[in-house]
Amino acid sequence: MIIPVRCFTCGKVIADKYEQFKREVRQGDDPAVVLDRLGYNRYCCRRMLLSHIDIIDNFMAFATTEGVEQR
Amino acid sequence: MEITILEKTEHNIKFILEGMDVAFANALRRTMLTRLPAMAIDEVLVIENTSVMYDEMLAHRLGLVPLTTILEDYNLPDKCDCEGKGCSLCQCTLTLEKEAGDEEIMVFSRDLSSQDPKVVPASGDIPLVKLAPHQRIIIEAYARLGRGVENAKFQPVATVAYKYVPLVTVDKSKCTLCGDCVEVCPKKILRLNGNTLATQNTLDCSLCEACVEECEAGAITIDSKPDSFLFKVESTGSLPPEEIVVKSAELLKERVQVALDFANSL
Numbered sequence: 001m002i003i004p005v006r007c008f009t010c011g012k013v014i015a016d017k018y019e020q021f022k023r024e025v026r027q028g029d030d031p032a033v034v035l036d037r038l039g040y041n042r043y044c045c046r047r048m049l050l051s052h053i054d055i056i057d058n059f060m061a062f063a064t065t066e067g068v069e070q071r
Numbered sequence: 072m073e074i075t076i077l078e079k080t081e082h083n084i085k086f087i088l089e090g091m092d093v094a095f096a097n098a099l100r101r102t103m104l105t106r107l108p109a110m111a112i113d114e115v116l117v118i119e120n121t122s123v124m125y126d127e128m129l130a131h132r133l134g135l136v137p138l139t140t141i142l143e144d145y146n147l148p149d150k151c152d153c154e155g156k157g158c159s160l161c162q163c164t165l166t167l168e169k170e171a172g173d174e175e176i177m178v179f180s181r182d183l184s185s186q187d188p189k190v191v192p193a194s195g196d197i198p199l200v201k202l203a204p205h206q207r208i209i210i211e212a213y214a215r216l217g218r219g220v221e222n223a224k225f226q227p228v229a230t231v232a233y234k235y236v237p238l239v240t241v242d243k244s245k246c247t248l249c250g251d252c253v254e255v256c257p258k259k260i261l262r263l264n265g266n267t268l269a270t271q272n273t274l275d276c277s278l279c280e281a282c283v284e285e286c287e288a289g290a291i292t293i294d295s296k297p298d299s300f301l302f303k304v305e306s307t308g309s310l311p312p313e314e315i316v317v318k319s320a321e322l323l324k325e326r327v328q329v330a331l332d333f334a335n336s337l
Binding site for chain 2: 056
């Protein structure tokens, strides 16, 4: 749904660097280089960022905010 | 026991521990991992949550946010005078109130306002939830001290690992300078330097012995230094890494003393 706060395997906090990772990869940097720069050396943490797909925006398309105001 | 610090940054520490056996090194590692207390959010009161994320998921994310800890300031709930009910000596309240305007916003861990200025999220950039226009969350969270044995969110460390200190020796009389070992070494420990085979950064050696297998002349031997360990401690940000090591050693000493006292009373 949204980037997990910590790495599933080792427990290192990964969520705080996700935005930066995404931005730098979008700018055309090599993901491997970006991960090294951010200090993610283990493959457990690297796969967390590499393989994540954010789908919270898809959920938000179905948000029911109007109903709340009426209640 | 002797400790040589090799590298120290804000969240990491690397050191060599000498003159101790595996049992002690592992006990120290496990103490850091499971016995040293740290603050984490344990109970969450969701007053309002109109976001797309379920309350449970949000509470789980809040629990995983590492909080800066001052060990002296709080009691462990089971050792507190309130008998674990939760008082100002063993609990800290954090509140989160956020409402999106006409545009969607991201709620970050920095939006958590703490009752105690010393207990705050170690990193303010952790995204907690995204709010669509006009969605709102009002949350009250209670943080307390806990140990890693109970839940991994209380661990003050991400990883603690130790390995043997590698000793790489090259027998110059047997070496044919073929350079095969230089190619095969994944950590680039070996290097051909003119007409000698030199070693560099030997502490990086993973003891894989690929070079020993490759070397037909049998000139390379990989050994480990007896009773020495190379420790790598990585903090989540709740406690500084050097404090983790020192406090864990103290805790281990106390626990050994308890065991000894019990054994002597038999």
